[in-house]
Amino acid sequence: MIAIPAAVDVAALKDTTLLNMGIFGLFVAVTMVIVFRASRNNKTAADYYAAGRSFTGSQNGTAIAGDYLSAASFLGITGAIAINGYDGFMYSIGFLVAWLVALLLVAELLRNTGKFTMADVLSFRLKQRPVRIAAAISTLAVCFFYLLAQMAGAGSLISLLLGISDWGGQALVIIVVGALMIMYVLIGGMKGTTWVQIIKAMLLIAGAAVMTLWVLGIYGFNLSALLGGAVETAKNPAVLNPGLQYGKSETSKLDFMSLGLALVLGTAALPHVLMRFYTVPTAKEARKSVVWSIWLIGLFYLFTLVLGYGAAALVGADTIKSAPGGVNAAAPLLAFHLGGPLLLGFISAVAFATILAVVAGLTITAAASFAHDIYANVIAKGKADAATEVRVARRTVVVIGILAILGGIFANGQNVAFLVALAFAVAASANLPTIIYSLFWRKFTTQGAVWSMYGGLASAILLIVFSPVVSGLKTSMIPGANFALFPLSNPGIVSIPLAFFLGWLGTTLDKRREDPAKQAEMEVRSLTGIGAEKAVDH
Amino acid sequence: MGNEAHTPDAAASVDFEQVQSTGQFQELRKRHRSFVFPMAVAFLLWYFAYVLLADYAVEFMSTKVWGNINIGLILGLLQFVSTFAITGWYVHYSNKRLDPIASEIRHEIEGHEFDKNGNRVGGANK
Numbered sequence: 001m002i003a004i005p006a007a008v009d010v011a012a013l014k015d016t017t018l019l020n021m022g023i024f025g026l027f028v029a030v031t032m033v034i035v036f037r038a039s040r041n042n043k044t045a046a047d048y049y050a051a052g053r054s055f056t057g058s059q060n061g062t063a064i065a066g067d068y069l070s071a072a073s074f075l076g077i078t079g080a081i082a083i084n085g086y087d088g089f090m091y092s093i094g095f096l097v098a099w100l101v102a103l104l105l106v107a108e109l110l111r112n113t114g115k116f117t118m119a120d121v122l123s124f125r126l127k128q129r130p131v132r133i134a135a136a137i138s139t140l141a142v143c144f145f146y147l148l149a150q151m152a153g154a155g156s157l158i159s160l161l162l163g164i165s166d167w168g169g170q171a172l173v174i175i176v177v178g179a180l181m182i183m184y185v186l187i188g189g190m191k192g193t194t195w196v197q198i199i200k201a202m203l204l205i206a207g208a209a210v211m212t213l214w215v216l217g218i219y220g221f222n223l224s225a226l227l228g229g230a231v232e233t234a235k236n237p238a239v240l241n242p243g244l245q246y247g248k249s250e251t252s253k254l255d256f257m258s259l260g261l262a263l264v265l266g267t268a269a270l271p272h273v274l275m276r277f278y279t280v281p282t283a284k285e286a287r288k289s290v291v292w293s294i295w296l297i298g299l300f301y302l303f304t305l306v307l308g309y310g311a312a313a314l315v316g317a318d319t320i321k322s323a324p325g326g327v328n329a330a331a332p333l334l335a336f337h338l339g340g341p342l343l344l345g346f347i348s349a350v351a352f353a354t355i356l357a358v359v360a361g362l363t364i365t366a367a368a369s370f371a372h373d374i375y376a377n378v379i380a381k382g383k384a385d386a387a388t389e390v391r392v393a394r395r396t397v398v399v400i401g402i403l404a405i406l407g408g409i410f411a412n413g414q415n416v417a418f419l420v421a422l423a424f425a426v427a428a429s430a431n432l433p434t435i436i437y438s439l440f441w442r443k444f445t446t447q448g449a450v451w452s453m454y455g456g457l458a459s460a461i462l463l464i465v466f467s468p469v470v471s472g473l474k475t476s477m478i479p480g481a482n483f484a485l486f487p488l489s490n491p492g493i494v495s496i497p498l499a500f501f502l503g504w505l506g507t508t509l510d511k512r513r514e515d516p517a518k519q520a521e522m523e524v525r526s527l528t529g530i531g532a533e534k535a536v537d538h
Numbered sequence: 539m540g541n542e543a544h545t546p547d548a549a550a551s552v553d554f555e556q557v558q559s560t561g562q563f564q565e566l567r568k569r570h571r572s573f574v575f576p577m578a579v580a581f582l583l584w585y586f587a588y589v590l591l592a593d594y595a596v597e598f599m600s601t602k603v604w605g606n607i608n609i610g611l612i613l614g615l616l617q618f619v620s621t622f623a624i625t626g627w628y629v630h631y632s633n634k635r636l637d638p639i640a641s642e643i644r645h646e647i648e649g650h651e652f653d654k655n656g657n658r659v660g661g662a663n664k
Contacts, residue, residue, distance in 0.1 A: 093617045100621060104578050223607065302618065520557070
C-alpha cells in the first residue's frame with residue numbers, strides 16, 4: 001500500500017485560489033473561442049435550437065453525457081456516497097437504468113415526430129394550444145428546478161475554493177456564473193452549447209478516471225480494501241450496507257422507494273435531454289447517441305462509487321461535513337488530498353465547467369420552449385417568422401438566467417443530487433405519462449393530456465412545497481417555519497401514479513375523439529421516420 | 539390544419555391511415571412493441587426488486603460474499619451489467635429486425651420523389 005498523505009487541511013485551500021481561478025479562466029477562454037466559431041453559421045431556427053441537425057450520433061451522445069453528468073452526478077453523488085455510504089449509490093443506479101426508458105420507449109420515436117421541443121410531439125395529434133401551453137409550462141418548471149440544483153452546486157464549490165462562507169460573497173459568485181452562462185447561450189445557440197458539452201464531458205470523465213485510478217492505486221487495485229478503508233475511517237461498518245440514510249423509519253423507507261421511482265422514470269421526460277435528440281439528422285443517429293451516452297454515463301457512475309468511498313476513506317465524512325460547501329465538497333476535497341492544489345484546481349475547474357455547461361443546456365431548452373411553443377405557436381399563432389422567434393428565444397435566455405441566479409442564491413447549501421432528484425420527480429410526473437400515452441395509446445385525448453400534465457405538475461410541486469425539504473427541519477430551505485404536511489422529501493411515489501391515472505381518467509371521460517388520421521400519421525412517422533427533417537447543409 | 543412541427547415535405551400528401559393498415563406496417567409495429575414492451579417491464583421489475591431489497595432486506599443485502607464486498611454491491615453492479623446488456627441487445631434487434639422494414643416502407647412512400655440517397659429528384663427546392 002502506498003503511504004496515505006496527511007489529512008486534508010481545509011484552511012490551506014485558500015492558498016490555491018489563484019491557481020483554481022487560472023485553470024477555470026483558461027477553460028472559459030477556450031470554450032468561448034469555440035462557441036464564437038461554432039456560432040458563425042447560426043441563421044435559422046433549426047440552427048439556433050437544433051444545431052442544424054448536423055451532429056453525429058457519437059458527438060451528440062457525448063454531449064448528452066455532458067448534459068446529464070451535471071454537478072449532481074459529480075459533486076452530489078460522490079458526496080452522498082461519502083456521507084451516507086451505500087444509499088448514495090442508489091442515485092448512480094437509478095440515473096443509469098433510467099436511460100433504458102429513453103432508449104427503448106422514447107428517443108427514436110420522438111426524433112421522428114418532432115422538430116424542436118417536447119411540445120411538438122405531445123401536441124402532434126391533439127389540440128395544439130392547450131397541449132402546447134401545458135407542455136411548455138412543465139418544461140419551464142422542470143428546467144427551473146434543475147437550474148436551482150446547478151446553481152446550488154456552484155455556490156458550494158465556490159465557498160470551498162475561495163473560502164467564502166458569507167452569503168453576499170457566494171451570491172456574487174452565483175451571479176458571475178449566471179452571467180457567463182447567458183453569454184454562452186446568447187452567442188452560441190445550440191451548436192455552441194453542444195460543443196461546450198462535448199469538451200466538458202470529456203474533461204469530466206477523464207478527470208474522474210484519473211482520480212478513480214489514483215484511489216484504487218492507493219488500495220492496491222483492491223475494491224474490498226478500499227471499502228475496508230471507508231469502514232475504518234467512518235468507524236461504522238454500516239456504510240457498506242443499504243439503509244444508513246433511508247433505513248431509519250418506515251417513512252424514510254417509503255421515501256427511498258419514491259426517490260427510486262422518480263430517478264428511473266425522470267430521465268426520459270427531462271426536456272433538455274429530449275431536445276438533444278433533435279440535434280442529430282436521423283432516428284438511427286438518435287439511437288446511436290443514446291447508446292454512446294449510456295456507455296459514457298455508466299462508466300462515469302462506476303467511477304463515482306470509487307470516488308465516494310474513496311472520499312469516505314481518505315478524507316472522512318466529518319471533515320467533508322464541516323468543510324465550506326458541505327456534502328458537495330467531497331469530490332474536490334478528495335482531489336486535494338490526492339494531488340494537492342494542482343489536481344484540486346483541475347477538478348474544480350471541471351466541476352465549474354460542468355455547472356456552466358449544464359446551465360447553458362437547460363437555459364436554451366427553456367428559451368426554445370417559450371419562444372417556439374408559447375410565443376410562436378400560441379401568442380403569434382404560428383405567424384411569427386423564424387428571425388422573430390429566435391429573437392424572442394434570446395430575450396427569454398436573459399430572463400431565465402436572472403431567475404436561475406435568484407433561485408440559486410436561495411437553494412445554496414442543499415445537496416445537489418437531492419435537488420436534481422426533485423427535478424426528476426417533477427419531470428416524471430408532468431411529462432412522462434403524456435409522452436408514453438401519446439406515443440403508444442391510440443385513444444389518448446387532449447383532455448387526458450391536459451389533466452395528466454397539470455395534475456402531475458401541480459401535485460409534484462405542491463407535495464415538494466409541503467414536504468420537509470422546504471420547512472420543518474433544521475436542514476430545510478426555510479428552517480424557521482413548519483408547514484411540512486407531507487412526510488416524504490421526494491413526491492414521486494404519489495405524483496407519478498397520479499399523473500398516469502389522470503391521463504387515463506381524462507381520456508376515458510372525454511367525449512371528444514381525436515382525429516384518427518393524425519394518430520395514423522404520428523404512428524407511421526414515429527416508427528418509419530418518414531418526412532423527419534434531415535440535416536441542414538452549410 | 540396540420541402540425542406546425544412539420545414543414546411540408548414528401549410525406550404531406552401520404553394517406554397515413556392506408557399505410558398504417560398495410561400488413562408491412564403492422565408487422566413493423568408488432569416487432570417494435572413485442573420487443574420494447576416486455577423488455578421495459580423486465581428491467582423495471584428487476585430495478586424495483588433491487589430497490590425493494592435495498593430498502594426492506596437490509597440484512598440480506600449486507601451479507602458479505604468476498605472480503606468487504608456484499609450482496610448489495612454485487613446486485614448494484616449487476617444493474618450496470620444488465621443495462622449495458624439490454625442496450626446492446628436492443629441495438630442488435632433494431633439493426634436486424636426493425637431498420638430494414640422501416641426503410642422499406644419509407645422508400646415506398648418517398649420513392650417516387652426521392653432517390654436512394656434521400657435527395658429529391660426533380661424537385662425545385664433543396
